[in-house]
Every structure is written in C-alpha cells, then in structure tokens.
Amino acid sequence: MSTTKGLEGVVATTSSVSSIIDGVLTYHGYDIDDLADNASFEEVVYLLWNHRLPDYEELQSFKKELADAAEVPEAVIEQMKSYPIKDVHPMAALRTAVSNLGLFDSSADETSEEANRQKAIKLQAQLPTLVTAFSRIRDGKDPVAPKTDLSFAANFLYMLTGEEPDEISEKAFNKALVLHADHELNASTFTARVCVATLSDMYSGVTAAIGALKGPLHGGANERVMKMLSEIGEVDNAEPYIKDALARKVKIMGFGHRVYKNGDPRAKHLKEMSRQLTHITGETKWYDMSVKIDEIVTNEKGLLPNVDFYSASVYHSLGIEHDLFTPIFAVSRVSGWIAHILEQFENNRLIRPRAEYTGPDRQEWLPIEKR
Structure with a gap:
C-alpha cells in the first residue's frame, strides 16, 4: 500500500x-x-x-x-x-x-x-x-x-x-x-x-x-499576514524583519502553494486592489510594505505570494477588523x-480511505497486575 x-x-x-x-x-x-x-x-x-x-x-x-x-x-x-x-x-x-x-x-x-x-x-x-x-x-x-x-x-x-x-x-x-x-x-x-x-x-x-x-494553514493565513504587517509597521522595517524571520526559519504566511508552482493566479488581482485602496485611504505603506516583502521572499526563497498575502491589506483598507x-x-x-x-x-459514495498501519505488531495481552 x-x-x-x-x-x-x-x-x-x-x-x-x-x-x-x-x-x-x-x-x-x-x-x-x-x-x-x-x-x-x-x-x-x-x-x-x-x-x-x-x-x-x-x-x-x-x-x-x-x-x-x-x-x-x-x-x-x-x-x-x-x-x-x-x-x-x-x-x-x-x-x-x-x-x-x-x-x-x-x-x-x-x-x-x-x-x-x-x-x-x-x-x-x-x-x-x-x-x-x-x-x-x-x-x-x-x-x-x-x-x-x-x-x-x-x-x-x-x-x-x-x-x-x-x-x-x-x-x-x-x-x-x-x-x-x-x-x-x-x-x-x-x-x-x-x-x-x-x-x-x-x-x-x-x-x-x-x-x-x-486553521491558520488554510483560511487563517490572511489574518496572520496582517498581524505580520502590523508588527513590521513601516516599509523600512520590512527587510530586516523578513530576513531575520527567514534566518530563524520562521514561516512567512501568504507565500507558496502546494498546487501552484508558478504563482497563484488570484494574487495579481488582489495586489492591484491593494494598490488602489491604499492610495485612496492614504495608507500606501501597507501596499509598499507588502511589495517589499514579496520581493524579498521571492528572491530569497523562490516562493510567490498566494491569495492570502495581498487580501490582507485589501480587507484592512476596507476598514475590516483583522480577525x-x-x-x-x-x-x-x-x-x-x-x-x-x-x-x-x-453521485454519492461514502468517502472512506485506508491508512497504512505503522504501529506495533503481535502484542500480547497482560492482566493488569502484571503490567
């Protein structure tokens, strides 16, 4: 199996x-x-x-x-x-x-x-x-x-x-x-x-x-992206923050995807929306910071942003609470x-896959007083 x-x-x-x-x-x-x-x-x-x-x-x-x-x-x-x-x-x-x-x-x-x-x-x-x-x-x-x-x-x-x-x-x-x-x-x-x-x-x-x-490995990633942006605070802080995180092997949320090897096709739309909305709100730092992080992670790790990365600054710019x-x-x-x-x-059929057993084999029962 x-x-x-x-x-x-x-x-x-x-x-x-x-x-x-x-x-x-x-x-x-x-x-x-x-x-x-x-x-x-x-x-x-x-x-x-x-x-x-x-x-x-x-x-x-x-x-x-x-x-x-x-x-x-x-x-x-x-x-x-x-x-x-x-x-x-x-x-x-x-x-x-x-x-x-x-x-x-x-x-x-x-x-x-x-x-x-x-x-x-x-x-x-x-x-x-x-x-x-x-x-x-x-x-x-x-x-x-x-x-x-x-x-x-x-x-x-x-x-x-x-x-x-x-x-x-x-x-x-x-x-x-x-x-x-x-x-x-x-x-x-x-x-x-x-x-x-x-x-x-x-x-x-x-x-x-x-x-x-x-879970944070699925839908919760965009919330954690905004948490990261908030911690960085300003564009000038982005490079040292991200490089330090990469050196410590900390996962940068919003990058990479198991299915997409050449980039998430949804990301470019959200990137442009982020650019427009942050310009309107006068808080372009969120977009500029995101672009800087995008450049660093792409160059250092070869990982491209997924749908979660730029959606964080889009929702923030719409005045939506991060959680x-x-x-x-x-x-x-x-x-x-x-x-x-x-x-x-x-066309239903019960979904019931199998698992390969990796536990101990041929165990013998012992009465409780002998365990």
Whole structure:
C-alpha cells in the first residue's frame, strides 16, 4: 500500500465545479481572470451551482432570492449575544452559529433537490448576516438588518458598518468574493464532501468546512499576514524583519502553494486592489510594505505570494477588523462548498480511505497486575 503525506498529488474524486490545470484556475471552464474582471459575485454563485452563467432575468431572480433569505432567525442572534464575546474568535462564533441555523430549518434533513436548493440559498444569504451581526454585537452595537436593494458585496459592507459603501469599495469587495469562491479540492471543501458523503445534511457539511477553514494553514493565513504587517509597521522595517524571520526559519504566511508552482493566479488581482485602496485611504505603506516583502521572499526563497498575502491589506483598507478576514473567506467560499456538496449528493459514495498501519505488531495481552 503506497501512501502520500497530506494526500499530496492524490486524485480523490472527479468534479466539474472548478479546475487548476497548468496554473490556471477556472470555475466550470471560465478563467478566473475573466470572472474577476467582469462578473458579479451573484453571477459566480449561480455559475457554481448551475454549471452555467445566468441570463438577465435569471440573475435578477437569483439576486432577489438571496436578498429575501438574508435575515436569520432572531433566536440565532440572541444565542450569539450569549457567546463569550471578548474571548471567542469570529470563526468559532460562525461555526457555532451556522450549526444553530440548522436547528431552525424544518427542511434541514430533507434531501430532495428543491430542499437542498433552498438550504443553499439560505446558507449563502445568511452567512454575511451572521458575520456582521457578531462583529457589531461584540462592539456593543445592534446588528444592521440586510437591505434587499443592494448587491451581495455592498450589503455585507453595509451590515458591517451601517453605511452603504462607495462604488470602489463595493467593486473591490465583490472582486475579492469572486476570487475566493472556489478552489478545487482544498482542505475545507474536501471536509465538506467527506461529511455529506455520509448523507449528513448541508448545515453539517458547511459547519465541518468552517472548522477546517479556521486553521491558520488554510483560511487563517490572511489574518496572520496582517498581524505580520502590523508588527513590521513601516516599509523600512520590512527587510530586516523578513530576513531575520527567514534566518530563524520562521514561516512567512501568504507565500507558496502546494498546487501552484508558478504563482497563484488570484494574487495579481488582489495586489492591484491593494494598490488602489491604499492610495485612496492614504495608507500606501501597507501596499509598499507588502511589495517589499514579496520581493524579498521571492528572491530569497523562490516562493510567490498566494491569495492570502495581498487580501490582507485589501480587507484592512476596507476598514475590516483583522480577525474577520477568515469569516469573510467563508462568506465567499460557502458558494464553492455548496457546489461541491450538491455534486457529492448527485453521485454519492461514502468517502472512506485506508491508512497504512505503522504501529506495533503481535502484542500480547497482560492482566493488569502484571503490567
């Protein structure tokens, strides 16, 4: 029995949702560059779930479905207020809140195509409401109810701040959502598929995926990138800080990727967004610092930035608290999780790999008085 650590290079399933071939990321065959430059997030969600882009009427109908489903049960908000607000990370809060959502959906365990579609709409629409509500509750503020006349991206920023965003912020956040929507069989997506392959429900699958995304080697990397930038503080400090970290063999978050050997195709879009937003906010040091770190790590280690690296300064420039970066990742990636969950249900087989045993052999039982 041959094994591969971390299942690297192992093809575990077939999927038509997204692909990474020769360093090119596509969603149902559409290049991520085309989608990032042209698509609304709502169009991308529709594409991931329906295998095609919507026409105008379909898109308007889909937007309305999402907007109408964005409010969460009041009991879930009240439960959130009982969390140990000052001590709990937003990802832990989101994991618990999404699990709670399943308790208030009478169709949670129904498996029909229509029931699953309605659960998909609710989960996609309500994750932003949960993330923004938690952020405001811990700041001692009341949650802001979603509006039905805003785009998905604008509505998130509105519920977070209480103010409708400007066009540039809305466009930047929309692009970030598009770029994070799916990424083939990543750790959280694989977790979601393993969960629902037991014929568990969609809420369980998404809750499990959030648990996997919470880890710093997956979704938590962008938060740690911003922590590093904050510690460096100024552009002139970047080179000595990074070179010292490299000398001590400290992992620089936001660089390298197991799948991409010639660079993450999403990074260039986030780099440009970082440049524009930091210029608008007057805090160009975050972009300049990032570029300097990029140059050093690329030259010294041959590692290129991934999607997490420049997304940190993008979210910071949008005024988003740093520990919300990973929950925002979930707000986008739930679209991909759901696409894979639906695909798993369509042709399901229990996912049950084997393990090569490396423990002791032929042990003999000894009564307890002889041990």
